[in-house]
Amino acid sequence: MRGRMPKQRDQHPIGWMPFEQLADRYDAWFETDRGNHVFEIEVNCIRELLKGMPRPWLEVGVGTGRFAAALDMDEGIDPSSAVLKYAAERGIQTRVGKAEQLPYPDHRFGITLLVVTICFLQDPARALYECRRVLKEDGHMILGLVPKDSQWGKLYAQKGAAGHPFYSVARFYTTKQIIQLAEDAGFYFDRATSCLFEPPDQDVETHKSLHDGIEENAGFVTMRFSVNRKHGGINANIRV
Numbered sequence: 001m002r003g004r005m006p007k008q009r010d011q012h013p014i015g016w017m018p019f020e021q022l023a024d025r026y027d028a029w030f031e032t033d034r035g036n037h038v039f040e041i042e043v044n045c046i047r048e049l050l051k052g053m054p055r056p057w058l059e060v061g062v063g064t065g066r067f068a069a070a071l072d073m074d075e076g077i078d079p080s081s082a083v084l085k086y087a088a089e090r091g092i093q094t095r096v097g098k099a100e101q102l103p104y105p106d107h108r109f110g111i112t113l114l115v116v117t118i119c120f121l122q123d124p125a126r127a128l129y130e131c132r133r134v135l136k137e138d139g140h141m142i143l144g145l146v147p148k149d150s151q152w153g154k155l156y157a158q159k160g161a162a163g164h165p166f167y168s169v170a171r172f173y174t175t176k177q178i179i180q181l182a183e184d185a186g187f188y189f190d191r192a193t194s195c196l197f198e199p200p201d202q203d204v205e206t207h208k209s210l211h212d213g214i215e216e217n218a219g220f221v222t223m224r225f226s227v228n229r230k231h232g233g234i235n236a237n238i239r240v
Contacts, residue, residue, distance in 0.1 A: 026166065027064040027086055037204045038196070042144065042220050043070045045195040045210055046115065049142050049224040054110030060099045060131060061117025065090040073113065077102065099127035104134045111135075115144040118178065119170040128185035135227055141187055144222040148172035152219030155200045175214050175221055187225035194218035 029035040050057070050071060059068045062076025065087025076092045077099075078084050084094045097103045099114070100123045112131040118124050131141045146153045153172045160167030173181075179189055194211045196219030198204050214221055 026083070027066070030066055034204070039066065039070075041195050041204060042115070042222075043067065045193045045220060045222045046113070046142065046144055047071060048193050048210060049191060049222055050111065050113075053140055054136060054138055056109055057111040057113065058104070058109045058134070059092075059113045059115070060102070060127070061114055061120070062087050062092060062094065063115075065092040065094075067113075067115050068092045071113070075109075100130060101126075102130045102134050106133055107136045107139075108134045109136065110139045112139070112141045113143075114141070116146060118143060118145060118181075119172055124173075125181055125184065128181055128187070132186040132227065137227055139227055140190065141182065141225045142222060143178060143182070143225070144220060145173060145175075145178060146219060147221055148174045148177075150217065150219050152196060152200045175223065178223065182223075182225045183228075186228045188228045190224045190226045192221060192223045194221045196220040 030039050046067070056074035057072075059071075059073045059076045062068050062073070062078045062084070063080075063086075064083045065076060067073075068076045068087060069090040069092060073092065075095065076084075076087050077095045077097045078087070079096065079098045081096055084096060087094050095103065099117060099121055112135055114127075114131070118127070121127050128141070135141065146156060148154075148157070156164075156167045156170065157172055160170055175192075182189070192212070192214045194213065194215035196204060197211075197215070197217055198219075200219065211218070214223070
């Protein structure tokens with residue numbers, strides 16, 4: 001066992017409700033200097049893993065559509081109609097729905113993208129299974145997260161404990177836990193990129209290069225998983 005895995009019976013608040021109630025506040029953060037810098041770094045971290053991937057691309061938990069627009073996603077889904085209004089204005093084809101029950105047929109997409117979405121899901125194991133179901137046989141799932149054991153993850157968890165409207169409903173994970181969840185859902189690890197190496201109380205620098213693989217001190221890690229057509233293990237890109 002690589003750490004305690006979330007069980008469906010665990011009590012957990014509905015993670016998407018703050019986004020429904022505070023969509024404008026969430027979206028406005030990206031307009032701040034810090035928010036814009038962090039966003040640019042994370043987009044580049046994700047974009048590196050999208051190169052050459054088969055289409056169409058779906059973002060699960062698309063939110064206000066900032067990542068979807070920057071990364072040229074084809075479609076986006078979210079349970080919050082409030083944030084989807086922003087996404088639609090950014091030119092994203094949107095649909096209301098939950099990650100745990102994606103309203104799409106089998107083998108529809110070449111990419112399913114989740115950008116910190118998993119932290120707000122009530123049943124992440126079911127959601128990853130659904131991401132696997134709607135992928136083509138040559139498809140990939142790309143998942144971006146703030147690792148629980150990073151300085152950034154620890155700070156956000158502290159803010160959540162203090163009552164932050166978004167982080168208080170988040171459940172953070174280590175990269176090992178995510179890999180285990182993905183493998184259980186029928187994926188195998190393919191590649192990762194890491195970024196945000198500054199402590200969260202310092203200014204971020206957009207010019208700093210990405211690192212290939214999973215870096216222990218990274219505040220944001222993007223992992224790409226392939227559909228598991230045969231038994232596959234964790235490859236050498238992982239350094240944890």
